[in-house]
Amino acid sequence: MFDFSGKVVIVTGGANGIGRAICRGFARSGAHVLCADMNQSAGEALAAESAALAGEIVFCTADVATSAGAQTVVNQAVSTWGGLDILCNNVGIQPKEAYLPAHELPEEMWDRILAVNLKSAFLMTKYSIPHLRARGGGVIINTASVQGLQSAKEVSAYAASKGGILSLTRQLALEYATDNIRVLAVNPGSVDTPLLRATVEGEPTAEMRAEWGKPHPLGRIAQPEEIAGVVLFLASDDASFMTGESVCVDGGMMAKGAWA
Numbered sequence: 532m533f534d535f536s537g538k539v540v541i542v543t544g545g546a547n548g549i550g551r552a553i554c555r556g557f558a559r560s561g562a563h564v565l566c567a568d569m570n571q572s573a574g575e576a577l578a579a580e581s582a583a584l585a586g587e588i589v590f591c592t593a594d595v596a597t598s599a600g601a602q603t604v605v606n607q608a609v610s611t612w613g614g615l616d617i618l619c620n621n622v623g624i625q626p627k628e629a630y631l632p633a634h635e636l637p638e639e640m641w642d643r644i645l646a647v648n649l650k651s652a653f654l655m656t657k658y659s660i661p662h663l664r665a666r667g668g669g670v671i672i673n674t675a676s677v678q679g680l681q682s683a684k685e686v687s688a689y690a691a692s693k694g695g696i697l698s699l700t701r702q703l704a705l706e707y708a709t710d711n712i713r714v715l716a717v718n719p720g721s722v723d724t725p726l727l728r729a730t731v732e733g734e735p736t737a738e739m740r741a742e743w744g745k746p747h748p749l750g751r752i753a754q755p756e757e758i759a760g761v762v763l764f765l766a767s768d769d770a771s772f773m774t775g776e777s778v779c780v781d782g783g784m785m786a787k788g789a790w791a
């Protein structure tokens with residue numbers, strides 16, 4: 532549907548789940564995509580799909596929660612393709628062991644979740660901005676969450692990181708609007724990815740999936756491609772007057788009042 536021919540795109544946490552669907556979506560639309568991830572085998576498997584796509588996916592191993600990792604990723608995209616047009620700050624973690632009331636959450640776990648989910652977006656943006664400016668503009672899309680808008684129990688670090696991402700989205704949109712850099716976020720509901728599946732022991736049963744689907748008025752969880760499609764739209768010229776906004780892709784979850 533979209534034409535991203537010749538565009539250079541970075542996707543963090545791109546080897547699995549939502550990130551993988553975003554990488555595939557851009558590459559099918561003709562883009563050069565750098566998939567940045569710590570999971571080497573999954574990243575290499577994704578890059579191997581390139582031959583069948585209109586564009587290409589190159590894999591870069593990096594921990595984007597570190598300054599060195601973020602710089603490596605941006606430098607590789609720019610040295611490989613000569614610039615950067617679109618940055619997808621998609622990476623996020625919510626380890627099973629982190630589902631705890633705040634007073635029991637180890638400080639190291641708080642630090643790691645904030646570093647991966649929030650600081651990585653700052654670092655990736657910091658190193659990308661000069662290259663987006665050099666192109667005369669660009670787009671940054673952050674993967675936030677409905678948990679940045681409303682709360683659940685025992686996810687203090689995750690919820691704080693996602694609220695932070697939404698605030699950062701607004702902030703960056705204001706800061707770089709005159710550089711023609713648009714900054715947007717998506718708020719997925721529950722999506723069928725390794726992150727969600729890892730919240731239970733073994734393979735989730737049909738009953739578990741049905742239970743996960745219940746809070747969504749559409750009655751089911753999303754597939755990663757349903758989030759990626761919205762990311763591609765937001766990055767496209769069809770969304771050229773959108774910035775500083777977040778879009779819920781949640782099967783109606785955020786539309787529901789407590790009385791519904």
Ligand SMILES: NC(=O)c1ccc[n+]([C@@H]2O[C@H](COP(=O)([O-])OP(=O)(O)OC[C@H]3O[C@@H](n4cnc5c(N)ncnc54)[C@H](O)[C@@H]3O)[C@@H](O)[C@H]2O)c1
Nearest residue numbers: 544547548549568569570594595622623721722724725726
């Ligand atoms: N799955 C859901 O239900 C859901 C809902 C709302 C929001 N989200 C958000 O969507 C985004 C993607 O989530 P997902 O479900 O696809 O997750 P996922 O676990 O399926 O994939 C995340 C990828 O990030 C990589 N990664 C983790 N830490 C990294 C680091 N420091 N540096 C580089 N790569 C790293 C992992 O190796 C993995 O490949 C996250 O920001 C998540 O918070 C997910």
